[in-house]
Amino acid sequence: MEWIDLTVPLKEGMPNYPGDQPFRLRPLLRIAEGKVCNLSAIEMGTHTGTHVDPPWHFIPDGATVDQLSLDLLIGRAYVVSVRGVPAVTADALQAAGIPGDAERLLIQTDNSFGVWEKPDFQPDFVYLAPDAAEWIVSRGIQLVGIDYLSVEQFRAPEPRAHRTLLGAGIIIVEGLNLRELEPGWVRFICLPLRIEGVDGAPARAVARRLE
């Protein structure tokens, strides 16, 4: 069994959520230019590409990204596939047969099948309806992952999905590519960079199918 990389590559020109800092790479030293080594600087937002939202992103007294529990960021996750819909609803999750003991939930949508191939931001991405966020809280799930740059509908009047999930202390992983996963249990590892006291951090996320 192989580990599957769920991380989108960080590169210039990658899709960027409107208003966020785009990814930039600046060469500082290059061997090809006679320097002793290759060395670069990067510039990016805390929510660029595959990244983690800790509660403090929307909740003033919530945990920051460096305070998240490694025991929640690493462990068994259930992969659910919800295809052919513009939004993931509570009804769709209820109908999907998600086991009652799932602590981590990865939601594969149509996003994973095309949206990442487009360099421009796709405003019509599949999002989590507010009632789906409430369903996730009611089921005691502690971490939820989705396959585009936000759980929230683009230009939603209120950030209800974020507030519901983060207000319950749930960790959100955004910007995953879940194309290669099939429904069922996986071992999941997602490690956001340990940036002190902030609202989010880029992460490497991987999964491996469990028998």
Ligand SMILES: [Zn+2]
């Ligand atoms: Zn985010």
